[in-house]
Amino acid sequence: MKENLTYETAYRELTKIAYDIENESVSVDVLAEKVKRASILIGYCQAKLRSTETEVNKIIKQMESNG
Amino acid sequence: MFLSSSNSIKLSQLTGHIQHELENVFAKQTFWVIADVTNHTYKSQSNYHYFELVEKDSGSSRITAKIAGRAWGNASLNILNFENDTGQKFRNDINVLIQVSVQYSSAFGMHLNLLDIDTNYSLGLFEQQRKQNLERLVKENPAFIRKVGEQYITRNNSISFNRVIQKLAIVSSETSAGYLDFKHTLDTNPYGYHFEIDNYFTLVQGEVNAAQILAKMVDAFNSNSKYDALIIIRGGGAQIDFLIFDNYDLSRAVAKFPIPVITGIGHQKNETIVDLMANTATKTPTKAAEFIIAHNRLFEESILSTQKMMLIKTLQLLTNQKERLSQLKNATCNSTKDLLHKYERNILNLSGSVLTNPRIILSNKEKDLTNIIISLRSFNKSYFNNQRGQIAHFLSLAKMMSPQNILNKGFAIVKANDKILSKSNDIQEGDELTVIFSETEIKTIVQSKSAYNEREFDL
Numbered sequence: 001m002k003e004n005l006t007y008e009t010a011y012r013e014l015t016k017i018a019y020d021i022e023n024e025s026v027s028v029d030v031l032a033e034k035v036k037r038a039s040i041l042i043g044y045c046q047a048k049l050r051s052t053e054t055e056v057n058k059i060i061k062q063m064e065s066n067g
Numbered sequence: 068m069f070l071s072s073s074n075s076i077k078l079s080q081l082t083g084h085i086q087h088e089l090e091n092v093f094a095k096q097t098f099w100v101i102a103d104v105t106n107h108t109y110k111s112q113s114n115y116h117y118f119e120l121v122e123k124d125s126g127s128s129r130i131t132a133k134i135a136g137r138a139w140g141n142a143s144l145n146i147l148n149f150e151n152d153t154g155q156k157f158r159n160d161i162n163v164l165i166q167v168s169v170q171y172s173s174a175f176g177m178h179l180n181l182l183d184i185d186t187n188y189s190l191g192l193f194e195q196q197r198k199q200n201l202e203r204l205v206k207e208n209p210a211f212i213r214k215v216g217e218q219y220i221t222r223n224n225s226i227s228f229n230r231v232i233q234k235l236a237i238v239s240s241e242t243s244a245g246y247l248d249f250k251h252t253l254d255t256n257p258y259g260y261h262f263e264i265d266n267y268f269t270l271v272q273g274e275v276n277a278a279q280i281l282a283k284m285v286d287a288f289n290s291n292s293k294y295d296a297l298i299i300i301r302g303g304g305a306q307i308d309f310l311i312f313d314n315y316d317l318s319r320a321v322a323k324f325p326i327p328v329i330t331g332i333g334h335q336k337n338e339t340i341v342d343l344m345a346n347t348a349t350k351t352p353t354k355a356a357e358f359i360i361a362h363n364r365l366f367e368e369s370i371l372s373t374q375k376m377m378l379i380k381t382l383q384l385l386t387n388q389k390e391r392l393s394q395l396k397n398a399t400c401n402s403t404k405d406l407l408h409k410y411e412r413n414i415l416n417l418s419g420s421v422l423t424n425p426r427i428i429l430s431n432k433e434k435d436l437t438n439i440i441i442s443l444r445s446f447n448k449s450y451f452n453n454q455r456g457q458i459a460h461f462l463s464l465a466k467m468m469s470p471q472n473i474l475n476k477g478f479a480i481v482k483a484n485d486k487i488l489s490k491s492n493d494i495q496e497g498d499e500l501t502v503i504f505s506e507t508e509i510k511t512i513v514q515s516k517s518a519y520n521e522r523e524f525d526l
Binding site: 011014018022038052060 | 382396399402407410
């Protein structure tokens with residue numbers, strides 16, 4: 001299943017999970033599931049950040065060589 | 068009548084006489100007069116100016132006075148100085164204030180010798196003309212020329228430049244040094260800006276050419292090219308050369324022109340009217356070009372600073388997001404561990420109570436059971452004794468109540484048709500009854516039946 005994630009939605013969901021866990025409103029039944037989901041989201045966000053950074057650096061290099 | 072030659076005199080005698088009389092009156096006198104110059108010629112070999120001075124009726128322009136004039140020697144030098152100072156050539160149709168002396172010569176007749184010419188008067192005239200034109204511009208064109216304080220607000224100088232001034236219409240003389248300066252400055256700009264330039268060449272001096280400049284501006288407008296600016300260029304020159312830029316029609320057209328006009332008119336003194344009407348006035352063609360380059364540079368700098376700001380913000384954003392993400396990651400890990408520990412503790416507590424409580428319950432139950440067993444044991448004996456007693460009692464009761472025993476006590480059982488009778492209701496006289504004693508059975512017949520009320524057996 002290919003999810004239609006964006007950094008924004010992923011980050012928001014991640015924040016919610018982190019908040020819920022911190023406030024102990026996650027039951028043991030779904031804790032593993034939630035943490036697994038959080039790790040997927042973190043992985044997604046990190047990958048997105050990394051690719052964005054690479055892209056940005058490429059553009060900056062281009063801009064600098066043009067300027 | 069025939070006049071003899073003795074009665075006549077020579078012409079030279081008469082003119083000599085006139086000369087003598089005139090010299091009596093005018094010799095050693097000089098006059099400052101205001102007049103217009105016509106029929107001017109200049110002999111450069113002799114440095115002689117020949118001209119006529121006229122005065123015209125201010126209403127009809129009819130000539131009301133006319134006299135020949137000339138200048139040479141020192142006077143010619145004064146004229147040269149005048150030309151240098153004002154930029155105004157000494158020529159036909161100029162109005163001048165001149166110092167003259169009256170001279171009559173027999174050979175050449177009456178004329179005025181020009182001795183000096185007043186520079187300030189002529190400059191004043193230009194200034195006056197300029198002032199009149201300015202006043203007329205404001206008065207007759209309120210739709211697009213207003214005077215606010217000392218500033219002239221025109222339609223043209225109310226237009227904002229495009230962010231980049233790149234497509235240019237240039238009105239200039241083809242051969243002028245000013246045009247070359249302008250082009251050179253643009254072409255060699257240090258930022259490598261490219262310009263698209265359309266030339267509208269025309270003469271840009273002599274007031275008569277104002278109409279040509281105007282026509283070129285109209286051409287530029289009608290070309291349908293999207294010019295960012297129209298530049299009017301003229302290099303340095305005498306002040307009279309700039310009179311064209313005080314021309315009423317040209318100034319009006321510049322004020323009204325829909326494309327921003329930049330002037331680069333190389334003059335040092337006060338601005339021309341065209342400068343005042345134009346969007347941007349610069350002092351020289353080079354400065355006009357520099358203005359355009361600076362304007363474009365400003366735009367580029369704003370782009371560059373936007374770019375820089377954008378880069379910084381982008382990197383900041385990435386860094387912030389990275390930090391926040393790693394914080395979230397740590398927070399999630401830690402709080403997950405905490406939560407797990409908490410659940411574990413809860414379970415341990417629960418399992419602790421689950422382990423201990425049953426034991427207590429069991430031991431309580433066991434105690435209860437033991438008690439019951441003890442009670443059971445202790446009560447057993449007396450219970451059985453009791454039961455035994457009761458059974459003995461029931462046994463003796465049964466023995467007592469046994470029919471044999473009762474029969475032994477003197478009672479008998481009466482049967483009719485093999486059934487024991489306890490009531491006598493169905494028994495009739497003559498019925499056969501069987502009476503059973505303890506050891507004997509008697510068959511008998513009923514002789515009589517009567518009621519029996521004695522209660523001797525009722526205990």
